[in-house]
Amino acid sequence: MxxxxxxxxxxxxxxxxxxxxxxxxxxxxxxxxxxxxxxxxxxxxxxxxxxxxxxxxxxxxxxxxxxxxxxxxxxxxxxxxxxxxxxxxxxxxxILHKPFPTYPDGFPAEILEPFEKATGRGTLGNKVASGTAIIDELGEEHMKTGKLIIYTSADSVFQIAAHEEVVPIEELYRYCEIARKMTDVGRVIARPFVGTPGNFSRTSNRHDYSLSxxxxxxxxxxxxxxxxxxxxxxxxxxxxxxxxxxxxxxxxxxxxxxxxxxxxxxxxxxxxxxxxxxxxxxxxxxxxxxxxxxxxxxxxxxxxxxxxxxxxxxxxxxxxxxxxxxxxxxxxxxxxxxxxxxxxxxxxxxxxxxxxxxxxxxxxxxxxxxxxxxxxxxxxxxxxxxxxx
Incomplete structure (x- = not known):
């Protein structure tokens, strides 16, 4: 050969x-x-x-x-x-014989409450959603309150969306590292976005935090x-x-x-x-x-x-x-x-x-x-x- x-x-x-x-x-x-x-x-x-x-x-x-x-x-x-x-x-x-956990009804209080305490920020959303749709829905409120947009999907993911002018990229990444330590989902994903209400767009500064x-x-x-x-x-x-x-x-x-x-x-x-x-x-x-x-x-x-x-x-x-x-x-x-x-x-x-x-x-x-x-x-x-x- x-x-x-x-x-x-x-x-x-x-x-x-x-x-x-x-x-x-x-x-x-x-x-x-x-x-x-x-x-x-x-x-x-x-x-x-x-x-x-x-x-x-x-x-x-x-x-x-x-x-x-x-x-x-x-x-x-x-x-x-x-x-x-x-x-x-x-x-x-x-090969994974047991699937990563999913949260079709959103994340329970025993995950979100410690996360909010550790980050010092409240949260919005906490549901299964399209990433583009949820920032259109909650982006303006996020910009006014500073609360983080949390969402998931049919996959095992904990996604955090934040406007880059409200939450600096490195700070968003730090929040993801906190979530990574608190959850057993397959991936925690930073989903930064920019723009104004009605004209939001996600940026290429996405970052994934996986298990090993x-x-x-x-x-x-x-x-x-x-x-x-x-x-x-x-x-x-x-x-x-x-x-x-x-x-x-x-x-x-x-x-x-x-x-x-x-x-x-x-x-x-x-x-x-x-x-x-x-x-x-x-x-x-x-x-x-x-x-x-x-x-x-x-x-x-x-x-x-x-x-x-x-x-x-x-x-x-x-x-x-x-x-x-x-x-x-x-x-x-x-x-x-x-x-x-x-x-x-x-x-x-x-x-x-x-x-x-x-x-x-x-x-x-x-x-x-x-x-x-x-x-x-x-x-x-x-x-x-x-x-x-």
Whole structure:
């Protein structure tokens, strides 16, 4: 098997490819992020199509090539939950058998009262809400009173929205650190915004505070002296655990730029990128045209990513959950995620339906650490002739 020196793992946040077998348990039967976008507004992604996207599922307007340029398949999530943290942790090898707690009726007094005492500020909202809708609803009152806007979603999140001129960014981050110590939610999220009543907008100074996973492939790579380079909110999702270098980004464009920059540098190990705009700007807001445009933009940049790769690099593109912009509600959807794999030494083969996102971690472990694991598809995707080991 050809020697792979580095893996670039790019998570297209929320780009699901059809409801999972257990979708009914999550109220998501019928969800299909990519499929519904193709049906509603069309999708032109020739570079992902050439890697085998149309072989994974029937997608209107995306015709599969006779022979793909990459390996392709899809994966099922086995962890309990459909949020960002759960999905990324499983991709990295940790399966959650118990879901993070959710608060569909808002946070109880035993959480909010100590939080208000510790921050010295009252709170507004305390309900399940869309982030843009709740600042439109409560932003003016927040500016008059200084009270923090607290809200959650179907996911396990404690979100704090505050106007940057009322609550300075560093102060908001400190409040999030207080909430992180007081709750066992998957993520505490700072949601700063600016503007005037009737014209509020969220800023790119969002910051996520996650719990720490027990053990992932990131830890194994770091312990072996390899690089684990986080791009985007990866370090936040793993609470810095197993990360050797990290760069936060403010957009998909910046995330792609940084990934290309990291590929051009000399490193050994993993470049792990999250592109969040699909989820944050378009999925949750049910903006199907915006979602389409973001996917097409990524596809336009894909040749740049591929050309920046070295001969012994491997690119793996996947997702962490779905967020169908046409499906009901405004929350994540329980879906299969696509897997597209490219590189000089990659066989154009189907890897089928993987029974866990963890198969990605198992594969990375075999490619970079020569660790054998049941879920690895390394030997299937890498050609065998002229071994360089």
């Amino acid at each position: 050809k020697k792979i020196n580095r893996v670039a793992l790019i998570v297209l946040d929320s780009v699901g490819i059809g409801f999972a077998e257990d979708a009914a348990d999550y109220g998501d039967l019928g969800a299909n992020t990519l499929g519904h976008i193709c049906d509603a507004v069309g999708l032109h992604v020739p570079h992902m199509a050439s890697l085998g996207l149309g072989h994974i599922a029937i997608l209107k307007g995306i015709n599969p090539p006779g022979i793909a340029k990459g390996a392709y398949g899809k994966a099922i999530e086995v962890s309990k939950g459909k949020d960002t943290t759960t999905g990324h942790w499983e991709i990295a090898g940790q 996973p027990e053990h992932t492939i990131l830890d194994d790579l770091k312990d072996a002296g390899q690089d684990v380079i986080g791009v985007g909110k990866i370090s936040d999702i793993f609470n810095g655990k197993g990360i050797t270098h990290s760069t936060r980004t403010k957009s998909n464009e910046e995330g792609i730029d940084i990934t290309i920059q990291r590929l051009k540098e000399d490193s050994k190990g993993l470049i792990f990128t999250n592109l969040v705009d699909f989820d944050m700007l378009f999925g949750h807001r049910r903006d199907v045209v915006g979602y389409k445009n973001a996917l097409e933009y990524f596809d336009q940049r894909l040749p740049e990513i591929l050309s920046a790769m070295k001969d012994d690099d491997l690119l793996l593109i996947t997702a962490d959950h779905g967020n169908d912009p046409i499906f009901k509600g405004t929350d994540h959807t329980r879906e299969h995620v696509p897997i597209l794999i490219a590189g000089k030494h990659v066989n154009p083969v189907s890897i089928g339906v993987r029974r866990s996102f963890k198969d990605i971690a198992d594969t990375i472990g075999e490619l970079l650490l020569d660790k054998k694991a049941e879920g690895s598809f390394a030997k299937k995707i890498i050609n065998k002739e002229e071994s360089t080991n």
